Amino acid sequence: MRQVFLAFAISLALAGAVSAGAMSVKDEMKTVVDPATNTIFAVGGEVDPANGPDAAKVPAARWAEALKASQTLRSAAAHLTGPQKQPGDVWAKSAADFASLAQAAEKAAAVNDGGGFSKAANDLGDTCTACHSQYKKQN
Numbered sequence: 001m002r003q004v005f006l007a008f009a010i011s012l013a014l015a016g017a018v019s020a021g022a023m024s025v026k027d028e029m030k031t032v033v034d035p036a037t038n039t040i041f042a043v044g045g046e047v048d049p050a051n052g053p054d055a056a057k058v059p060a061a062r063w064a065e066a067l068k069a070s071q072t073l074r075s076a077a078a079h080l081t082g083p084q085k086q087p088g089d090v091w092a093k094s095a096a097d098f099a100s101l102a103q104a105a106e107k108a109a110a111v112n113d114g115g116g117f118s119k120a121a122n123d124l125g126d127t128c129t130a131c132h133s134q135y136k137k138q139n
């Protein structure tokens, strides 16, 4: 009985992974990466200790949003380094940086670490530019 349940759970997880991985880079950027990044940049500013004592007063619900957005980026990163991967060193490096910074943001958000979170948010922005400068048509 337990095995049947496990098999079912695994097949659901795989179905989810396949459908998300099959999304085009463009669609995932627009509907997943961009909104999550907006949240991360906004919270990154709010929790940055350099912005004074208010940074310590960010409510738990806001941290929860930051955590969720970081997890969203981490799964998008898994697509960029997996099914959506494109050839070239710049892709490999920027996608790997994106993955490790999403993970750093997630860890910082989980323990409400304002300094760590704002740094990860800032550094994350550089990975977007690095990849886009070579792989995204400039319009």
Ligand code: HEC
Residues within 6 Å of the ligand: 025, 026, 029, 030, 033, 034, 037, 080, 091, 094, 095, 098, 124, 125, 127, 128, 129, 131, 132, 135, 136, 137
């Ligand atoms: C490893 C490469 C890579 C990284 C890292 C990356 N992107 Fe992208 N992004 C792309 C590519 C490629 C496109 C162009 C897709 C197309 O037009 O087919 C794109 C397009 C976009 C678009 C335009 C979508 C549209 O509507 O046309 C947005 C917005 C975007 N990215 C946001 C981000 C943000 C924000 C980050 C960083 C947090 C980021 N991307 C990181 C590869 C990347």
